Amino acid sequence: xxxxxxxxxxxxxxxxxxxxxxxxxxxxxxxxxxxxxxxxxxxxxxxxxxxxxxxxxxxxxxxxxxxxxxxxxxxxxxxxxxxxxxxxxxxxxxxxxxxxxxxxxxxxxxxxxxxxxxxxxxxxxxxxxxxxxxxxxxxxxxxxxxxxxxxxxxxxxxxxxxxxxxxxxxxxxxxxxxxxxxxxxxxxxxxxxxxx
Numbered sequence: 001x002x003x004x005x006x007x008x009x010x011x012x013x014x015x016x017x018x019x020x021x022x023x024x025x026x027x028x029x030x031x032x033x034x035x036x037x038x039x040x041x042x043x044x045x046x047x048x049x050x051x052x053x054x055x056x057x058x059x060x061x062x063x064x065x066x067x068x069x070x071x072x073x074x075x076x077x078x079x080x081x082x083x084x085x086x087x088x089x090x091x092x093x094x095x096x097x098x099x100x101x102x103x104x105x106x107x108x109x110x111x112x113x114x115x116x117x118x119x120x121x122x123x124x125x126x127x128x129x130x131x132x133x134x135x136x137x138x139x140x141x142x143x144x145x146x147x148x149x150x151x152x153x154x155x156x157x158x159x160x161x162x163x164x165x166x167x168x169x170x171x172x173x174x175x176x177x178x179x180x181x182x183x184x185x186x187x188x189x190x191x192x193x194x195x196x
Contacts, residue, residue: 042169043180045139049167050182052136053144056089057163061186070158070188071151078121078148081161085186089136092128095121095146102126105143119148125172142167149185158188 007015064070064084071077079095086093098106098120105126124143145164151157164183 045169046167046179047182049137049139049142050165053089053091053138053142053165054163054182054184056091056136057085058184058186060085060087060089064188067158067188070160077159078119078146078161081148082121082123082146086123090138091136091144092123092125094128095123096127098122100127101143119150121146139167140169140171160188161186 061084064081069080069084082095083093101122105122105124122143122145125141126143143166147162147164149160149162151159162183162185164181166179166181168179
């Protein structure tokens with residue numbers, strides 16, 4: 001009389017356990033991949049918005065041939081410069097201080113660079129909730145940080161502006177600080193400015 005050998009119950013359970021572990025590991029990779037795909041898509045949108053915004057601002061900045069727009073000494077210098085560079089873009093020309101921003105935006109953009117806060121202003125959906133039309137497509141939420149680097153009259157260097165930008169396609173109150181920060185410096189492009 002011969003008996004057919006088979007698997008014991010313990011062996012079957014061990015095989016099921018190993019297979020289940022492998023399947024769970026495999027399935028756990030899908031959310032991570034989906035998250036990475038979504039993040040890559042968000043990064044692409046944000047970089048596209050940043051590129052179009054900076055391109056429009058840069059085009060307007062290159063047209064400013066009046067050195068007083070760059071070098072003024074009054075408190076509203078940044079406002080004058082910002083109105084010139086945002087003309088026709090659809091970007092809000094209204095500027096505010098850090099105290100006017102939401103807590104979320106303050107977490108992101110309250111970076112002082114060791115500079116005088118009086119030389120820093122902000123623009124975006126946090127400051128101006130109205131929608132405006134212009135040459136560029138703007139995201140659901142965006143925020144600009146405009147920092148004036150004062151002129152060095154001793155060396156004949158006019159003032160320049162450093163502009164940082166962050167945005168998100170998500171509705172408020174999504175967190176800005178989790179998103180990339182794009183920045184660009186703008187210099188006077190007219191004739192060389194000399195101190196006499």
